[in-house]
Amino acid sequence: MIFPTAAALGGTRGAPALPAMPSAPLPEQTFFSDPAIDRLLGVTMALAAEVYVLRDRLRAIEARTGAPAAIEPSPDADAAAFVARLFAPLAGEQEAKGPL
Amino acid sequence: MSDLPLDAESAAHQRFVAAARSYWRGPLFRTLHAQARGAPDAGRDLVTHRYFAWLERHLQRMKYSGPRGLAAIAQRSRDALVALPFAPPPGLLTLDPTLVPPAYYTACDIHQQPGGLLAELGAHVYRAGVTGGVVDAATLHERFATRIVGDSRVERILDLGCGFGRGTLAFTRAAPAAHVDGVDIAASCVILAARETPAALHGRVAFRQAEATTSGLPGGTYDIVTSTMLLHEMPQAAVRALIVETARLLRPGGIVAHLDFLPPADPVLRLLFEGHARRNNEPYLLEHSRIDLARAYADAGFTHVEATPFDEEDGALATPPRVWRLPWHTIVARKP
């Protein structure tokens, strides 16, 4: 959405609105052999973000009720640990050695 | 994350995206770099590369778009952001309401920022978006400005494509006796830059809304004409026009100093850099990489053209790199 630029000055100048930009949405970019994978990954990431938001809310409630914290107390450390668990499968690295 | 007021859910969402980006440019990048070395085509077809590419594209989308994205967050706090009283002292801020931005500028939402910088709150969204990101090494602008100024006596500096003034203000600190002008095409940027200028600098800094190649500023004036992350946002013809305009603006003996990106030599890093252009909505980044800048500056009458890799923080130029980074370079030339 485009606003008159002068509004950001608290209305002290009467600048007209700038010309509107083309409103065409961006074409989809895909990175996998089947675009269904790209979109499904989008759904997975949306769910992951949602789970993280719930974790964060849970921490707030725990803090308020005095319940023993089930989640790392530092939000940044918790987010980093959560993301490391979430993304661990992406690079295909295995921990157990052996053939087959 | 800058000054955008966040509700609890949006704050948590943004923290998740920031953590995901750290993982993407750190551990995932390092694994990909190791897997891709020696792989055919620099690892283009590796599954890990596909995930890396997907995450670059979509983490940026998740940061800016959607109900918990920065554009919507800024919009929800619009009144608080723009209603603050602001009466810039004379000379600090010049807007040009008649300015029509070139088509190349409006054709694409750069960095996937919805509405770009021309939106009323564009600069607020941009600032929130880059804080803590790949173009926000804490010392980047300071390092650049102090290296360029060195111990030379400088009276007038011009910062083109100044954004919300990070480089402009860094140059005022690096050259404490200089007057520094900042120019940007986006009103939201120069307004935010002027708002953020400490009162102690009023009289020494001026922000102006203008197109960089037709700034209307007086010729033969500046000791240094500079920019940070501007060139790669302009198509080749505009970069050439900018070089000619820079030659006009500088006084004899003055220097032009850009901080921008040039393609890395490592084939894996090059693949990621080239992919970054499209994934981050940088329509002219690759075109910029193909310009023979030394030639273009020489054609415009400049001497001593030098492009030098730039370490935005200590250890940034280590091989292999510790994190995915943009291939910063300083590009410096002298007007005889």
Ligand SMILES: C[S@@+](CC[C@H](N)C(=O)[O-])C[C@H]1O[C@@H](n2cnc3c(N)ncnc32)[C@H](O)[C@@H]1O
């Ligand atoms: C990536 S931002 C960098 C901002 C700032 N230099 C910094 O380092 O934070 C690029 C800036 O260049 C501006 N810009 C792009 N093309 C321009 C042009 N032709 N004339 C003036 N400014 C321009 C954009 O509006 C944007 O603020």
